Amino acid sequence: MLLKDRVAIITGGGRGIGQGVALRYAQEGAKLALVDLEQSHLDETSSLLDESGTGVEYIKLQGDVSNSGDVQRFFDATIEKFGRLDILVNNAGIGNPTIGIIDMPEEAWDKTIAVNLKSVFLCSKLAAKQFIKQGGGGRIISVSSQAGKSGFAMLTPYCASKAGVILFTQAFAKEVGAHKINVNCVCPGTIDTPLLRGAEMGLNLTDEQFTEATKRALPTIPLGRVGYPADVAKVITFLASDDADYMTGQAINISGGQEMH
Numbered sequence: 001m002l003l004k005d006r007v008a009i010i011t012g013g014g015r016g017i018g019q020g021v022a023l024r025y026a027q028e029g030a031k032l033a034l035v036d037l038e039q040s041h042l043d044e045t046s047s048l049l050d051e052s053g054t055g056v057e058y059i060k061l062q063g064d065v066s067n068s069g070d071v072q073r074f075f076d077a078t079i080e081k082f083g084r085l086d087i088l089v090n091n092a093g094i095g096n097p098t099i100g101i102i103d104m105p106e107e108a109w110d111k112t113i114a115v116n117l118k119s120v121f122l123c124s125k126l127a128a129k130q131f132i133k134q135g136g137g138g139r140i141i142s143v144s145s146q147a148g149k150s151g152f153a154m155l156t157p158y159c160a161s162k163a164g165v166i167l168f169t170q171a172f173a174k175e176v177g178a179h180k181i182n183v184n185c186v187c188p189g190t191i192d193t194p195l196l197r198g199a200e201m202g203l204n205l206t207d208e209q210f211t212e213a214t215k216r217a218l219p220t221i222p223l224g225r226v227g228y229p230a231d232v233a234k235v236i237t238f239l240a241s242d243d244a245d246y247m248t249g250q251a252i253n254i255s256g257g258q259e260m261h
């Protein structure tokens with residue numbers, strides 16, 4: 001087991017990539033604090049964890065990662081339950097309305113930046129404080145995106161927020177490296193999750209509709225398929241493990257080769 005008895009906070013742990021990370025971390029022996037805005041998403045992940053046969057210990061924390069009061073509550077509850085923290089996975093994120101910048105309402109810009117970028121600041125700050133208090137270091141892994149490295153039209157706030165996560169990662173890695181805190185991020189490409197199936201727009205594409213919608217992207221993916229939460233979870237597990245001891249400040253692509261820089 002790569003993460004035996006390590007305590008991890010996973011934001012957005014209720015579905016999609018965050019749920020994939022929770023299931024993999026459970027197999028690797030971690031103890032989990034699952035954070036999500038939606039109680040129903042948390043309940044879905046907890047059913048899967050209960051059925052997983054791993055006997056994983058976990059707590060569910062409902063709230064908003066862009067709200068500093070909620071974030072403080074997530075950390076307090078985690079320390080109260082498990083007595084320590086070893087890993088923070090900053091995964092919660094949203095898209096933006098698919099409209100151009102000229103017509104983009106200020107509130108839509110603010111919301112995407114708050115949920116995708118400010119949350120990384122709020123959570124990483126409290127995680128690092130706790131790691132320093134404990135001594136012995138810790139791991140911070142954020143989920144950026146391929147869209148943090150290359151621009152996509154109509155996704156400007158999203159791209160800006162995800163590029164911000166990459167530079168936050170680099171700068172903060174330099175700030176806290178002396179405390180043995182490793183700060184890295186991952187940049188997924190096209191991953192089959194409710195977000196990509198249009199959940200935010202009230203859609204829930206069927207397998208057939210999703211295959212049709214992603215058909216045009218496939219020729220741009222050298223490995224010839226979309227990714228799954230488990231593909232991303234593997235790398236987020238590696239980054240939390242001892243095998244990644246000497247890595248910090250990195251932004252690792254997980255895109256089947258769609259993004260290469």
Ligand SMILES: NC(=O)c1ccc[n+]([C@@H]2O[C@H](COP(=O)([O-])OP(=O)(O)OC[C@H]3O[C@@H](n4cnc5c(N)ncnc54)[C@H](O)[C@@H]3O)[C@@H](O)[C@H]2O)c1
Pocket residue numbers: 011012013014015016017018035036037038041063064065066091092093094095115143144145146187188189190191192193194195196199
């Ligand atoms: N799916 C992809 O193709 C893809 C690609 C690159 C990056 N990402 C990133 O991966 C992360 C996870 O995406 P996903 O595709 O699994 O999305 P998803 O919508 O399927 O799951 C995200 C989860 O985060 C929760 N969440 C949203 N806002 C929150 C908030 N303010 N506070 C707490 N929880 C909140 C949602 O309720 C949901 O359960 C995001 O940061 C996303 O930007 C996804």
